[in-house]
Structures are given as structure tokens and as C-alpha cells.
Amino acid sequence: MAILSKPFRPPNLSRQNSVILVLATILLLRAKLASLPQALIRKLSVAARWTRLSPEEVADALQRVYLKEADGTKTLLVPYQDHLSMVNIQPTPKAKFEADAPHFPPIPVASKAKPNIDIAFLRQLRAILFRVAFPKFRSKETLIVLSHSFFLVLRTVLSIAVAHLDGRIVRDLVSADGKGFLKGLGLWFLLAIPSTYTNSMIRHLQSKLSLRLRTRLTRYIHDLYLSSSPDLRYYRSGLEGIDQYITADVEAWADALSVLYGNLLKPSLDLLLFTSQLSRSLGLRGTILLFVNYYATVSILKAVTPAFGRLASVEAKLEGEYRAGMGRLGREAEEIAFYDGGARERDILTRAYMRLIKHVNSIYKIRIAYEWTEDYVIKYLWSAAGYGLIAVPLLYTRTKRSLGLPTKGRNASDEVVAGRTETYISNRRLLLSLADAGGRLMYAYKDLLELAGLTTRLYTLLSTLHNLPQLPTGTNGSEGTVELVHVDVTIPTAGVTDNESDAASDSSANAKTTTLVSDLSFVLKEGEHLMITGSNGVGKTSVARILAGLWAPEGPFAHVKRPADGSDGRMGLFVVPQRSYMVTGSLLDQMIYPHSYADFLESGKTLDDMMKILEMVFLAYLPEREGGWWTRKEWRDVLSGGEKQRMAMARVFYHRPQFAVLDECTSAVSSDVEGRMYEHAKSLGITLITISLRPSLMKYHTRLLTLVGNGTSEWTLSRAGTAEERMGVDKEIAVLEGKLSEVKEWEERLKVLDGLLAVQVPIDDV
Numbered sequence: 001m002a003i004l005s006k007p008f009r010p011p012n013l014s015r016q017n018s019v020i021l022v023l024a025t026i027l028l029l030r031a032k033l034a035s036l037p038q039a040l041i042r043k044l045s046v047a048a049r050w051t052r053l054s055p056e057e058v059a060d061a062l063q064r065v066y067l068k069e070a071d072g073t074k075t076l077l078v079p080y081q082d083h084l085s086m087v088n089i090q091p092t093p094k095a096k097f098e099a100d101a102p103h104f105p106p107i108p109v110a111s112k113a114k115p116n117i118d119i120a121f122l123r124q125l126r127a128i129l130f131r132v133a134f135p136k137f138r139s140k141e142t143l144i145v146l147s148h149s150f151f152l153v154l155r156t157v158l159s160i161a162v163a164h165l166d167g168r169i170v171r172d173l174v175s176a177d178g179k180g181f182l183k184g185l186g187l188w189f190l191l192a193i194p195s196t197y198t199n200s201m202i203r204h205l206q207s208k209l210s211l212r213l214r215t216r217l218t219r220y221i222h223d224l225y226l227s228s229s230p231d232l233r234y235y236r237s238g239l240e241g242i243d244q245y246i247t248a249d250v251e252a253w254a255d256a257l258s259v260l261y262g263n264l265l266k267p268s269l270d271l272l273l274f275t276s277q278l279s280r281s282l283g284l285r286g287t288i289l290l291f292v293n294y295y296a297t298v299s300i301l302k303a304v305t306p307a308f309g310r311l312a313s314v315e316a317k318l319e320g321e322y323r324a325g326m327g328r329l330g331r332e333a334e335e336i337a338f339y340d341g342g343a344r345e346r347d348i349l350t351r352a353y354m355r356l357i358k359h360v361n362s363i364y365k366i367r368i369a370y371e372w373t374e375d376y377v378i379k380y381l382w383s384a385a386g387y388g389l390i391a392v393p394l395l396y397t398r399t400k401r402s403l404g405l406p407t408k409g410r411n412a413s414d415e416v417v418a419g420r421t422e423t424y425i426s427n428r429r430l431l432l433s434l435a436d437a438g439g440r441l442m443y444a445y446k447d448l449l450e451l452a453g454l455t456t457r458l459y460t461l462l463s464t465l466h467n468l469p470q471l472p473t474g475t476n477g478s479e480g481t482v483e484l485v486h487v488d489v490t491i492p493t494a495g496v497t498d499n500e501s502d503a504a505s506d507s508s509a510n511a512k513t514t515t516l517v518s519d520l521s522f523v524l525k526e527g528e529h530l531m532i533t534g535s536n537g538v539g540k541t542s543v544a545r546i547l548a549g550l551w552a553p554e555g556p557f558a559h560v561k562r563p564a565d566g567s568d569g570r571m572g573l574f575v576v577p578q579r580s581y582m583v584t585g586s587l588l589d590q591m592i593y594p595h596s597y598a599d600f601l602e603s604g605k606t607l608d609d610m611m612k613i614l615e616m617v618f619l620a621y622l623p624e625r626e627g628g629w630w631t632r633k634e635w636r637d638v639l640s641g642g643e644k645q646r647m648a649m650a651r652v653f654y655h656r657p658q659f660a661v662l663d664e665c666t667s668a669v670s671s672d673v674e675g676r677m678y679e680h681a682k683s684l685g686i687t688l689i690t691i692s693l694r695p696s697l698m699k700y701h702t703r704l705l706t707l708v709g710n711g712t713s714e715w716t717l718s719r720a721g722t723a724e725e726r727m728g729v730d731k732e733i734a735v736l737e738g739k740l741s742e743v744k745e746w747e748e749r750l751k752v753l754d755g756l757l758a759v760q761v762p763i764d765d766v
């Protein structure tokens with residue numbers, strides 16, 4: 001064996017020295033850069049769109065949120081300490097989503113529950129990777145992967161150098177070569193510098209890659225999910241626990257993928273390079289043994305590996321259910337407190353938590369058997385194989401020697417022993433690294449299964465969002481007209497549900513559709529105020545859903561025309577829903593929703609105008625009470641029910657749309673204030689479509705749509721009377737109200753009379 005017959009020289013150590021030299025130079029340069037004068041760094045920072053700001057400017061940026069750029073994109077202003085980071089946001093174009101949709105076909109129901117490493121998984125991974133995570137080859141992500149790969153390769157090269165150096169140091173020690181020993185030790189310390197630096201760079205780049213992947217996915221999903229009308233995917237997706245998919249699952253997927261890349265690439269490289277290094281000293285027999293060892297390990301572990309993919313996917317789902325329960329509790333805390341429902345909620349949450357914990361526990365139990373086998377195979381089987389393999393060259397040489405190889409006395413024998421020790425130490429270290437690489441590859445297999453589970457979840461999210469049936473856009477009518485012709489108002493069947501509810505979704509697909517109102521037709525021109533009435537649950541809000549484009553109009557000849565936005569920028573249709581919604585932000589943000597501060601500035605309105613609007617809804621006291629326009633609070637809790645409804649009317653006055661659908665949005669407002677708000681809306685030229693059960697609101701409308709209900713889907717449309725007729729009714733109501741107000745006086749008088757009659761007159765007086 002050549003390696004034993006001549007003393008070992010670490011191969012290419014001079015080349016390694018130059019690598020070390022280059023790395024040391026980079027490190028020194030890095031340190032030098034860090035000590036550059038502050039002024040220069042600041043200049044560089046400014047060039048990188050970072051600006052140092054005063055606290056007032058930071059507060060202003062917080063309010064402003066983003067700047068509109070000339071090319072139509074937005075630059076988000078992200079205050080960070082006393083700086084402002086400006087992030088240019090390029091929204092994903094609609095065409096990109098259209099091009100991506102065919103790459104995300106729905107998952108066949110049968111394969112949903114069993115994520116595995118198979119063709120389906122590879123297809124899903126390919127779609128996510130190359131359509132979303134790495135859409136272009138020339139991207140920052142690619143650069144990170146390349147640098148990551150460079151450091152991974154470097155780490156393996158350095159490991160081999162360390163193994164050889166280890167052998168050389170021990171050889172010099174055994175052969176009492178003090179000079180060689182010290183030189184080896186010096187090299188050892190030098191080699192430690194790039195080795196440790198490489199390790200931290202691998203970790204750093206791995207985290208960076210994970211973060212970049214997460215950001216890419218998150219931004220793509222945000223653009224897809226929060227799509228404007230007519231897509232409204234956030235409203236229509238029907239995916240249970242979608243917050244878990246978008247937050248925790250995306251993060252877990254990005255982490256799993258970046259870790260896996262390192263865990264697959266490095267050990268694979270290690271296996272390749274270490275095996276090639278070892279085979280040089282092990283010969284053909286040893287190399288064959290090495291491969292037999294690999295094969296045995298893979299076969300044993302494959303046989304005992306549980307379905308980690310499915311387990312990870314179910315765990316994410318249960319985690320999502322528990323989180324969603326906690327979120328609901330936080331949102332509805334006051335209602336629950338009024339009912340004193342803490343104990344009931346605790347039971348519900350504990351149940352969700354116990355389901356999660358039971359599942360996680362079962363995973364731990366399943367893991368015991370797997371990890372036991374894994375440890376046994378990797379630590380003990382590999383070590384035993386290692387000893388066997390190391391023995392090959394040693395025993396082979398001894399045989400050679402006994403066959404009459406030349407020996408040159410004591411010195412030659414020492415040299416042979418030193419050389420053998422060196423081989424032993426180098427090979428042992430390489431074998432240990434090999435065992436470690438093998439172990440990590442096996443772990444990577446487990447990680448790969450878990451990645452398969454997360455990939456299925458992520459793919460489910462993306463394919464659900466991409467495959468939502470298109471809603472008919474509802475052609476834009478001319479300005480100032482709402483048209484609804486031959487429309488059946490039907491409750492849409494359930495959207496896509498997750499794995500466990502497949503059966504439910506299947507049955508719901510076959511379920512009979514419920515028609516709330518059939519063949520509804522009306523045309524409204526500007527100034528024709530419509531009131532929609534009918535008993536609870538009859539479908540009043542559903543008509544508004546169709547008008548706003550949330551539900552599809554059904555029926556063979558159905559068509560809907562919504563008013564186009566005015567040439568003066570006036571919105572066509574604005575809906576105020578039954579439940580008040582308060583956005584996160586300042587008091588001003590509540591009034592201008594869904595406008596942003598930038599839109600407000602663009603609208604040319606001033607805070608004085610806003611104050612006048614607040615006066616119209618009788619909330620003029622709010623800015624002072626709450627500490628100004630810029631106060632940021634949890635407005636959902638701060639404002640009373642009636643105040644929230646008045647705020648919603650303030651939004652109507654701010655936007656001044658052509659048509660406003662008011663869905664019982666003044667039910668908690670006193671009648672006199674409600675009346676004045678209605679009058680004001682009409683004076684602003686807003687045509688009202690009111691959904692209400694209050695007959696007192698009739699007088700503000702000219703047409704009345706009554707949904708009959710009672711199991712029928714009938715409706716009637718009538719005129720709400722002429723102005724004179726309404727005036728007559730109003731007069732009659734006023735007379736009756738006047739008479740009713742006298743009832744109390746009459747009752748008092750009656751009591752007095754009763755008292756007089758009850759007085760006993762003495763007989764003597766008669």
C-alpha cells in the first residue's frame with residue numbers, strides 16, 4: 001500500500017495554505033471596514049435609503065405609512081430606532097398570478113392526507129420553489145444559495161485538511177519530531193480561523209436564506225390573498241385556520257427548506273469527498289465494505305421511518321386551531337365576559353390544546369423507536385464498520401510485511417509505525433466525520449419528510465387561492481345607475497376546506513343550494529333612494545352582497561351593473577356593513593377608511609373638513625376626548641356601539657359616494673340623530689340603499705323592496721309614496737304622537753277623579 005510505504009504528506013497543503021491566506025485577508029479587510037469613519041458610514045447609509053429622523057418625523061412617517069412613487073409603486077416607510085427604512089414595494093402583477101395558476105392545480109383528495117416523498121411532493125415543491133421562492137435565476141436568493149454552497153464545500157475541504165493535519169501532528173509526536181510537531185500545531189491554529197469562520201457563515205447564510213424565502217412567500221401570498229374586488233380571495237377562500245398557513249407554516253417551511261439544503265448538501269459532499277479520500281487508503285475491498293455499510297443503514301432506517309410528513313402537517317393544523325381559538329377569545333372578550341363565559345371558553349380551548357398535545361406526544365412516542373434504531377445504526381454500526389475498515393490497510397500491510405517486504409533496521413521500523421499511526425488517526429477522523437455525515441443525512445431524510453408535510457400545507461394554501469372560481473365582475477354600468485336584473489340570490493356553497501373536512505366539503509358540493517330571493521330585478525337611478533326590508537334572515541344583507549360583488553348572482557339571465565366611479569373621483573358604491581369595523585391606526589384613519597393617509601392628503605381635504613364631518617355625526621367631541629387626530633388606540637374597544645356606527649356614517653360623508661348601502665348601520669343611534677344624518681347624506685347627493693326594519697326610516701326613501709320570506713323567495717317592489725302623501729302620513733303621525741303625549745295627563749286626571757269619587761261623605765252631612 002503506497003500510503004503506508006512512504007511517510008504521509010498532507011496532499012495539497014500548500015494549496016490549502018493559499019486558501020487560508022485568502023480567508024485571513026478577507027477577515028482582516030472585514031475588520032478594517034468595520035472601523036471606517038462614522039461619517040462615511042452615514043453617507044453610505046443615506047445612499048442605501050436610510051435617513052436619520054427627529055422623533056416628530058418618525059411619528060409623521062408612522063402616520064403616513066407609505067409614499068406613492070411616480071411609477072405607481074409604493075415605498076413603505078418603516079421606522080427603525082431613529083432611522084427610517086424605505087422599502088419599495090412592487091406589487092405582484094395580475095399577469096404573474098394568471099401565469100402561475102396552472103402550476104398550482106388542486107390536490108386530488110386521495111393524496112391530500114398523506115404527504116410523502118414522491119412525485120406529487122416534488123411537483124408541489126417545484127411549483128413553490130420556481131414560481132414563488134426563486135422566480136428568477138438572477139436574484140438575491142440565488143446569490144445567498146451560491147455563497148452558502150461555497151461555504152459548505154469549503155467546510156468539507158477544511159475538514160479533510162484538519163483530518164490530515166491531525167494525522168501529521170500525531171505522526172510527528174510518535175516519531176519525536178519536535179520541529180514538525182510545532183509546525184503542525186501552528187498550522188492547526190491557522191486552520192482553525194477559516195474553519196470557525198466558515199461554520200458561523202454557514203449558520204448566518206442559512207438564517208438569511210430562510211428569511212428571504214419567508215419574505216418572498218409572504219409578499220406573494222399577501223398580494224394573492226388580499227386581492228381587491230372582484231377576486232376578494234381573503235373573503236372567499238374558506239380555508240380554515242388560514243392565519244396559521246400564512247404565518248407559522250410559511251415560516252416553518254422556509255426554515256425547514258434552508259436547514260435541509262445545508263443538511264443535504266454538506267453531508268452528501270462529505271460522503272463523496274471522505275469516501276474518495278478513504279478509498280485511497282482502504283483499497284477496493286474497504287471501499288466495497290463502505291458501500292455495503294451505507295446500503296444496510298439506508299435499508300434499516302427506511303423500514304423504521306414513520307410518516308413524519310403527515311405528522312408534521314396534522315401538528316400544524318392542530319396548532320392553527322388552538323391559535324385561532326385564542327384569537328377569537330381576545331377579539332370577543334367583552335361579549336364573553338358579559339355572559340361570564342370564561343369557564344365554557346376554557347373547556348373549548350383546553351380541548352383544542354389537549355388535541356394538539358396528544359398528537360405531539362404521540363409523535364414523541366413514535367420517535368423513540370425511530371431514534372433508538374437511528375442511534376444504534378449510526379453510532380454503533382458505523383463505528384464498528386469504521387474499526388473494521390481501519391483494520392483493512394493495517395492488517396493488509398502486516399501480511400505484506402510478513403511476506404518479506406524489506407525492513408531497514410530499527411529506524412525504518414519506527415518510520416513505519418509513525419506512518420501507520422498517521423494513517424490510523426487520519427482515517428479515524430475521516431470515518432468519524434463520515435459517520436457524522438451519514439447521521440446528518442439520515443436526519444435530513446426525517447427533515448425531508450417533515451418538509452413534505454409543510455409543503456403540502458403551503459401548496460394547499462396557494463392552490464386554494466389560485467383556484468377560487470372567478471366571480472362575474474358585474475359590468476360597470478354608467479355613472480349613477482345600479483342595475484340588478486333576473487338575479488337569484490343564493491347562499492354560495494362552502495369553499496375549500498382542509499384535509500380533515502374533505503368529507504364535509506364533498507358532501508357540501510352535492511348539497512342543494514338555498515335560494516333566498518328569486519328573479520330579483522330593479523334599476524335604481526341617482527336620487528331614487530331604496531329601502532330594503534323583510535324579517536330576519538330573509539336575505540336583505542345577501543342582496544347587498546350581490547350588489548357589492550361579494551357573492552355571484554345566480555340565474556340564467558342574471559346580470560348586475562354597478563355604478564362606475566365618477567369622473568370627479570367619486571366612488572360608485574360604498575357599503576356600510578351591519579357590524580362596525582375599526583381599523584388599526586389613528587382617529588383620522590378611522591374616518592377615512594379604506595383610504596390611507598397618503599390618499600387623504602391627495603384628496604385635498606383638511607382637518608377642518610374632517611371636523612365638520614364629525615359635527616354632522618355628533619362626534620365633534622372625539623378628537624379632544626381621545627387626545628387628538630393622531631392618537632392610536634384599540635378603537636373597537638374605545639368607542640361605544642353607537643359611536644362606532646356614527647363613525648361609519650362619517651366615512652360615508654368623507655367618501656361621498658354616488659350610492660351608499662347602509663345595512664342597519666344606525667340601529668344603535670338615536671332616532672333624531674339618525675334622521676339628521678340621513679338628511680345630510682341626501683343633501684350631499686348620496687343615493688341611499690338602506691337595509692332596515694325601522695319603519696321610521698321609510699320617509700327618507702322613494703322605493704321599497706320587501707323580501708317576503710316565510711319559506712318563499714318572493715319579493716315586492718313599490719313606490720314609497722309621493723312627497724305629499726308622505727307629508728300627510730307625517731302629519732298624522734305628529735297628531736297621534738301629540739295625542740299620545742297627553743295620555744299621561746289624562747291618567748293623572750283619572751286618578752284625581754277616582755280619588756274624589758272614593759271620598760266617604762259622613763251621614764250627618766247628608
Ligand SMILES: Nc1ncnc2c1ncn2[C@@H]1O[C@H](COP(=O)(O)OP(=O)(O)OP(=O)(O)O)[C@@H](O)[C@H]1O
Nearest residue numbers: 491492516534535536537538539540541542543578
Ligand atoms: N356565508 C354564509 N354561509 C351560509 N349561510 C349564510 C351565509 N351568509 C348568510 N347566510 C344565511 O343566509 C340567510 C340570509 O342572511 P342575511 O344576512 O342576508 O339575512 P338578513 O335578511 O340580512 O337578516 P338580518 O335582518 O337578521 O340581518 C340567513 O339564513 C343566513 O344564515
